[in-house]
Amino acid sequence: xxxxxxxxxxxDTDGEWVVKGVQxxxxxxxxxxxxxxxxxxxxxxxxxVVLDIAASRDRRPTFLETIRRVARALSIPLTAGGGIRCLAxxxxxxxxxxxxxxxxxxxxxxxxxxxxxxxxFGSQAVVLAIxxxxxxxxxxxxxxxGHEATGLDAVAWAAQGAERGAGEILLTSIDRDGTRKGxxxxxxxxxxxxxxxxxxxxxxAETPEHFAEVFDRGLADAALAASIFHENRVPIAGLxxxxxxxxxxxxxxxxxxxx
Amino acid sequence: MILTLVxxxxxxxxxxxxxxxxxxxxxxRARSGEEIGDAEAIxxxxxxxxxxxxxxxxxxxxxxxxxAAVERGTALLGICLGLQVxxxxxxxxxxxxxxxxxxxxxxxxxADVKLPHMGWNQxxxxxxxxxLESIHEDSWFYFAHSYAAFETGEAAVAKCDYGSPFxxxxxxxxxxxxxxxxxxxGEAGAKVLRNFLEMAR
Numbered sequence: 001x002x003x004x005x006x007x008x009x010x011x012d013t014d015g016e017w018v019v020k021g022v023q024x025x026x027x028x029x030x031x032x033x034x035x036x037x038x039x040x041x042x043x044x045x046x047x048x049v050v051l052d053i054a055a056s057r058d059r060r061p062t063f064l065e066t067i068r069r070v071a072r073a074l075s076i077p078l079t080a081g082g083g084i085r086c087l088a089x090x091x092x093x094x095x096x097x098x099x100x101x102x103x104x105x106x107x108x109x110x111x112x113x114x115x116x117x118x119x120x121f122g123s124q125a126v127v128l129a130i131x132x133x134x135x136x137x138x139x140x141x142x143x144x145x146g147h148e149a150t151g152l153d154a155v156a157w158a159a160q161g162a163e164r165g166a167g168e169i170l171l172t173s174i175d176r177d178g179t180r181k182g183x184x185x186x187x188x189x190x191x192x193x194x195x196x197x198x199x200x201x202x203x204x205a206e207t208p209e210h211f212a213e214v215f216d217r218g219l220a221d222a223a224l225a226a227s228i229f230h231e232n233r234v235p236i237a238g239l240x241x242x243x244x245x246x247x248x249x250x251x252x253x254x255x256x257x258x259x
Numbered sequence: 260m261i262l263t264l265v266x267x268x269x270x271x272x273x274x275x276x277x278x279x280x281x282x283x284x285x286x287x288r289a290r291s292g293e294e295i296g297d298a299e300a301i302x303x304x305x306x307x308x309x310x311x312x313x314x315x316x317x318x319x320x321x322x323x324x325x326x327a328a329v330e331r332g333t334a335l336l337g338i339c340l341g342l343q344v345x346x347x348x349x350x351x352x353x354x355x356x357x358x359x360x361x362x363x364x365x366x367x368x369x370a371d372v373k374l375p376h377m378g379w380n381q382x383x384x385x386x387x388x389x390x391l392e393s394i395h396e397d398s399w400f401y402f403a404h405s406y407a408a409f410e411t412g413e414a415a416v417a418k419c420d421y422g423s424p425f426x427x428x429x430x431x432x433x434x435x436x437x438x439x440x441x442x443x444x445g446e447a448g449a450k451v452l453r454n455f456l457e458m459a460r
Contacts, residue, residue, distance in 0.1 A: 002380070002420070002421075003376070003378050003379070003380050003421060004378055004379040004380065004399060006378050006379065041445070046378065046379055071273070071274065071277070072277060075278065075281070075442075075443070075444075075445045075446070075448065075449065076401065076443055076444075076445055077401060077403075077440075077443045095273075097273055097274065097277075099274065099403075099443065119308075120307075121306070121307065122306050122307045122308065123375060123405070124306070124375040124377060124403040124404065124405070125306065125403075167375050167377065167403075168375075168377060196370075196373055196374060197373055197374065197375070197377075198373050198375075198377050198378070221373065221377075221378070222378070251379040251399040253399075253445060253446070
């Protein structure tokens with residue numbers, strides 16, 4: 001009996017539709033978030049993340065409605081984020097049905113936000129998202145969707161974030177994102193080994209082997225991916241069978257079989 | 260039967276409501292002792308801080324109304340922090356009195372494991388359980404907590420091991436509680452809620 005490593009499909013949305021974010025302004029619609037969420041719930045996903053990658057203020061009500069629709073489709077936990085700048089934003093997201101929320105740029109700009117969120121919702125509901133890029137012998141934090149350098153050391157920022165109240169780190173390797181070369185094992189292990197909270201690895205997954213190695217060598221507690229799940233290139237049930245065969249503790253569920 | 264959900268102004272009651280709605284059960288929210296009144300069955304959900312919940316229950320006569328209902332034999336299901344508050348106190352908020360209906364100690368999980376205990380884990384039966392009836396031994400449940408109940412004596416019917424063994428399910432007659440989130444635990448969690456509904460009827 002031990003805690004299972006989690007597999008988390010991520011719904012990147014423009015607020016309304018699941019999109020493939022190759023580059024901003026060049027988004028391809030992949031489907032309806034609530035429909036995909038329902039499919040993942042049945043298929044054995046351990047959680048679902050829904051993000052508003054556009055995060056524009058005037059589209060906020062649309063994204064909150066998307067969170068509501070996704071939450072209704074799920075019997076597993078839901079994390080939502082993108083554009084959460086303050087307590088009021090966070091309350092709206094939680095009221096819409098999210099169990100956890102992610103903050104990224106706003107936490108870098110005002111780290112006290114993490115403590116405020118933890119005081120209101122509990123640390124277990126606060127996920128610090130970090131986008132990291134290699135620089136010299138370490139990794140630096142980038143904000144605003146990976147477009148703005150902060151100079152912060154990613155490992156130190158993760159540790160500080162956990163200290164301030166984040167209950168989980170969602171760690172994306174900008175260098176690996178979209179490359180299909182696998183998770184950044186070195187970065188993930190460096191962060192996971194230096195914080196006392198769970199770490200979700202993200203960026204670069206393409207094959208079941210990539211997941212096995214990020215749990216084994218990357219010391220990740222959970223692994224997140226988007227299009228390989230949306231396009232069903234790696235079905236979650238099959239991925240979990242593969243991981244179980246490799247000795248990784250995963251939650252197996254009986255898949256509902258159609259007639 | 261209508262389930263009464265205790266609403267103390269924090270946390271995500273909607274997910275509990277949705278989970279019961281999927282089972283065809285009717286729910287209503289109670290924000291005061293008066294509204295708890297003659298509840299047919301009670302659910303005490305909880306996320307956040309022990310101190311905040313303990314203080315909230317002391318407002319509007321909620322603790323007294325809950326106590327009276329439990330005395331009458333009304334079925335009650337505590338969830339997560341709603342399990343911890345059934346005990347007299349917690350290390351999370353020394354000096355804040357919980358409901359004190361069950362004997363045991365609420366303490367932080369050991370520091371040599373990652374906290375919060377976040378994700379899916381299994382439980383091991385240590386006594387006959389109505390909530391876990393006909394649920395497969397290998398089932399997974401979703402946990403999200405850093406504090407847990409220990410030394411709960413005979414009330415513990417299932418334990419979970421994370422850093423050290425803690426009480427995952429407690430039952431004393433119709434007073435029941437789970438440390439995991441059944442409303443977020445897929446099909447296995449739905450079965451726990453269904454078992455509670457059957458017991459409450």
